[in-house]
Amino acid sequence: MAYKYDLFLSYKHLEDWKPWVFEIFVLLLKASIETQLGRRIKIFQDVNEISPTETDESKLVAEIARGLGGSRCIVALWSMMYFRSRWCWCESRSFAKRMDQTSAWSPIYPVVLHNGEYFPDFARAIQWLDVREYAIPNMRTLSRVHEGLSETIRKGAGELAPTIERAPQWQPEWLSHDWFYDQPFPENDLSLQVLPKASPGGGAPSRWGLLIANSSSTNAVSFSSARTTKRFPSSRCASAIQIVRPVGINH
Numbered sequence: 494m495a496y497k498y499d500l501f502l503s504y505k506h507l508e509d510w511k512p513w514v515f516e517i518f519v520l521l522l523k524a525s526i527e528t529q530l531g532r533r534i535k536i537f538q539d540v541n542e543i544s545p546t547e548t549d550e551s552k553l554v555a556e557i558a559r560g561l562g563g564s565r566c567i568v569a570l571w572s573m574m575y576f577r578s579r580w581c582w583c584e585s586r587s588f589a590k591r592m593d594q595t596s597a598w599s600p601i602y603p604v605v606l607h608n609g610e611y612f613p614d615f616a617r618a619i620q621w622l623d624v625r626e627y628a629i630p631n632m633r634t635l636s637r638v639h640e641g642l643s644e645t646i647r648k649g650a651g652e653l654a655p656t657i658e659r660a661p662q663w664q665p666e667w668l669s670h671d672w673f674y675d676q677p678f679p680e681n682d683l684s685l686q687v688l689p690k691a692s693p694g695g696g697a698p699s700r701w702g703l704l705i706a707n708s709s710s711t712n713a714v715s716f717s718s719a720r721t722t723k724r725f726p727s728s729r730c731a732s733a734i735q736i737v738r739p740v741g742i743n744h
Contacts, residue, residue: 495663499526499534501564503584505575509630514570515540517632517639518604518624518646522568525647529654537564554674561587562668565660566600566653571621572607579678587673589615591661598661602653613679622649 537560567588575581588600603621606628627642
């Protein structure tokens with residue numbers, strides 16, 4: 494298997510936000526990147542790739558691992574609730590492990606939706622796209638707010654698109670169970686710190702997820718070195734998944 498997807502969409506599943514995520518954000522992002530690349534792109538979206546009636550934990554893990562392992566980059570919709578989700582944490586961390594392998598290339602592209610003042614330590618080492626003023630669940634298309642979001646995404650896509658093309662050679666280990674599922678999770682021990690204030694242009698100095706710190710610095714690898722003492726308990730995963738079906742995995 495080689496790359497099958499250009500992007501993996503990682504987000505916290507909340508019913509009220511589904512229209513904004515899939516009918517607005519994803520469509521704008523896809524159109525902007527395709528314009529930049531001059532070709533169609535494929536995005537792994539669990540709601541399209543995984544049956545809403547699937548409750549077998551091993552199959553769910555295998556499908557998510559397949560999507561992660563077959564994607565060039567991850568677009569992560571960051572919020573406080575995102576970082577409280579084991580699934581979201583493990584999805585982003587699986588790409589952070591790739592970042593450790595290739596210090597000159599970052600596959601993580603964070604988009605800050607809301608509650609952006611307090612994030613884990615590792616988030617401070619990654620630049621992000623700030624769309625907080627446009628993250629409105631009942632946003633109308635063709636409104637001024639929609640136009641503002643479209644322009645912000647368009648500018649960010651200008652940096653994301655070439656990064657997709659520069660993805661390193663695909664590695665079969667990225668499909669393994671351990672690469673995704675067997676990840677340390679900080680439980681209630683998340684170390685939350687204040688993010689720097691957004692610049693007038695939005696987000697950190699560069700809109701997309703290029704490392705601010707040098708790859709050899711402590712901050713650059715803080716995703717992997719954050720305090721993570723507890724594992725992802727299978728029983729808790731299974732019960733959580735059953736609660737949220739049919740909208741997808743309990744992210």
